[in-house]
Amino acid sequence: MRLKPVYATDPELVDKPLTDVPSPWAPKKGIHLYHFPLSLDSQKVRQGLEEMGIDWQSHVILLPAQQQFSPSYARINSRCVVPTLVIDGRVTTDTVNILTHLADRFGVAKNCFNTREHEKEDVSYWVDKAASLFIEALTYGDIDGVKKPFPLGNVSEHGRYHQNKIALLSRLIVKYQHDETLKLAYEKKRAVIEATQKAIVTSSQLAAIVESTKAELRDLERQLSEGPFDSGGWLASDALSLADIQWGVVLYRLRWLGLEALLWEGESRITSYADRVIARESFQNGVVQWSRVGRKVILPMLQHRLSSLFKRDSAL
Numbered sequence: 579m580r581l582k583p584v585y586a587t588d589p590e591l592v593d594k595p596l597t598d599v600p601s602p603w604a605p606k607k608g609i610h611l612y613h614f615p616l617s618l619d620s621q622k623v624r625q626g627l628e629e630m631g632i633d634w635q636s637h638v639i640l641l642p643a644q645q646q647f648s649p650s651y652a653r654i655n656s657r658c659v660v661p662t663l664v665i666d667g668r669v670t671t672d673t674v675n676i677l678t679h680l681a682d683r684f685g686v687a688k689n690c691f692n693t694r695e696h697e698k699e700d701v702s703y704w705v706d707k708a709a710s711l712f713i714e715a716l717t718y719g720d721i722d723g724v725k726k727p728f729p730l731g732n733v734s735e736h737g738r739y740h741q742n743k744i745a746l747l748s749r750l751i752v753k754y755q756h757d758e759t760l761k762l763a764y765e766k767k768r769a770v771i772e773a774t775q776k777a778i779v780t781s782s783q784l785a786a787i788v789e790s791t792k793a794e795l796r797d798l799e800r801q802l803s804e805g806p807f808d809s810g811g812w813l814a815s816d817a818l819s820l821a822d823i824q825w826g827v828v829l830y831r832l833r834w835l836g837l838e839a840l841l842w843e844g845e846s847r848i849t850s851y852a853d854r855v856i857a858r859e860s861f862q863n864g865v866v867q868w869s870r871v872g873r874k875v876i877l878p879m880l881q882h883r884l885s886s887l888f889k890r891d892s893a894l
């Protein structure tokens with residue numbers, strides 16, 4: 579039974595994270611982030627960048643338009659996911675890896691994420707724990723009594739969102755059968771989506787994912803009452819750490835999905851912890867501002883549709 583995302587459990591199914599790898603397809607100068615406004619992992623990296631006060635150039639990859647599969651993007655990140663970080667033509671992938679890379683590279687100069695030696699193990703334990711939550715299943719799965727917010731609504735019904743991706747990837751595998759790199763990327767991606775979809779549409783699996791998320795949140799509650807948060811610090815350290823970047827966004831997502839009442843007690847420490855992370859300027863700039871669906875998603879989607887009308891051969 580699958581209770582965690584493929585990226586956290588099946589290294590043989592997904593390409594390894596890249597760290598600072600030169601790519602002829604990436605912009606040569608400056609700090610660039612390929613991301614989608616509402617994507618959980620993009621939210622994490624954007625908050626991290628904001629926290630460090632790093633200027634970055636935005637490249638929105640419209641997931642509802644399946645732009646993550648476009649050849650130009652798949653050549654930069656063969657996982658066909660967001661986010662991707664590019665610094666001076668060098669590519670870094672995988673959210674945990676991107677944030678660690680940014681903290682290693684800029685943390686000291688920006689006086690940020692300076693986790694003390696004795697806190698490092700705890701921070702990385704809590705980072706990995708957040709990255710292993712199956713938020714994609716909770717986002718797209720049908721959960722009894724929970725009405726998903728706009729624009730998720732019926733996009734996700736009966737696994738249709740994932741089924742459409744599988745169909746598109748099957749067409750791309752044929753179209754790019756003579757381009758070994760793209761063909762392999764699309765085949766691997768299709769296998770990842772098939773495994774993910776299976777967990778989402780099988781109601782017993784989804785119910786088990788809800789239960790395992792509840793258990794993780796009970797652990798979180800315990801850590802918040804026994805760890806540094808109780809004496810004015812954060813989840814796993816005295817100063818804000820990458821663990822807080824992971825968990826703040828996760829809790830914000832679970833709330834947005836309407837799952838708060840199902841997953842944790844309103845009067846718990848989790849609520850006051852979430853409120854404290856969300857109140858930070860970095861969260862407001864990196865997450866909340868980008869969550870304005872009309873301006874950040876619907877408008878770019880309309881522009882994309884309009885420009886596709888005039889292009890006979892679309893990017894895919």
Ligand SMILES: N[C@@H](CCC(=O)N[C@@H](CS)C(=O)NCC(=O)O)C(=O)O
Nearest residue numbers: 585617618619620658659660672673
């Ligand atoms: N944690 C992995 C996976 C990231 C991930 O699943 N990103 C989602 C958005 S939060 C995505 O791009 N989904 C589009 C797709 O899989 O087609 C990573 O950072 O590489």
